[in-house]
Amino acid sequence: xxxxxxxxxxxxxxxxxxxxxxxxxxxxxxxxxxxxxxxxxxxxxxxxxxxxxxxxxxxxxxxxxxxxxxxxxxxxxxxxxxxxxxxxxxxxxxxxxxxxxxxxxxxxxxxxxxxxxxxxxxxxxxxxxxxxxxxxxxxxxxxxxxxxxxxxxxxxxxxxxxxxxxxxxxxxxxxxxxxxxxxxxxxxxxxxxxxxxxxxxxxxxxxx
Ligand SMILES: [Zn+2]
Numbered sequence: 001x002x003x004x005x006x007x008x009x010x011x012x013x014x015x016x017x018x019x020x021x022x023x024x025x026x027x028x029x030x031x032x033x034x035x036x037x038x039x040x041x042x043x044x045x046x047x048x049x050x051x052x053x054x055x056x057x058x059x060x061x062x063x064x065x066x067x068x069x070x071x072x073x074x075x076x077x078x079x080x081x082x083x084x085x086x087x088x089x090x091x092x093x094x095x096x097x098x099x100x101x102x103x104x105x106x107x108x109x110x111x112x113x114x115x116x117x118x119x120x121x122x123x124x125x126x127x128x129x130x131x132x133x134x135x136x137x138x139x140x141x142x143x144x145x146x147x148x149x150x151x152x153x154x155x156x157x158x159x160x161x162x163x164x165x166x167x168x169x170x171x172x173x174x175x176x177x178x179x180x181x182x183x184x185x186x187x188x189x190x191x192x193x194x195x196x197x198x199x200x201x202x203x204x205x206x207x208x
């Protein structure tokens with residue numbers, strides 16, 4: 001097996017394990033959601049979970065290599081959402097991007113379509129921000145099926161210190177230097193958004 005092929009299978013194994021974890025949490029119901037890992041930067045290549053598979057049952061072979069536009073370079077069938085993964089990686093420099101259809105992010109985006117504001121919560125540390133006096137706004141963009149349009153909206157709201165994006169009535173993207181950091185950020189953000197929706201916490205209303 002070539003080095004490139006074994007590297008891809010190793011990435012596929014990590015993506016399958018992470019997908020199974022998120023599926024068990026109810027965040028990748030049906031065949032929803034997708035995870036990716038950057039394989040190379042020049043040219044940009046990402047390993048992305050294959051489309052249309054049960055995310056709790058992926059194997060190391062259920063992975064597709066895509067380019068900067070999210071197009072398959074090895075003949076597999078990536079999710080259309082691979083285009084947004086590639087855009088997020090290219091803009092942020094992240095080594096891994098995770099996209100899940102957890103409920104709390106969608107409820108929060110519904111409640112605060114102009115952005116979800118969080119502050120003064122211990123779990124913000126797990127998202128890479130400060131627990132006190134650090135106002136964090138998670139951007140929200142409208143849903144759509146054209147990843148170029150979503151990518152433009154993402155880029156307009158991008159801040160290097162806020163590694164997450166909510167897509168209204170759809171789901172959440174979170175990124176990090178690798179799948180483990182992305183996982184920790186996602187798990188903490190999901191908790192934060194659950195807290196926000198359960199308490200209707202809104203720092204803008206609360207502090208004005
Ligand atoms: Zn999705």
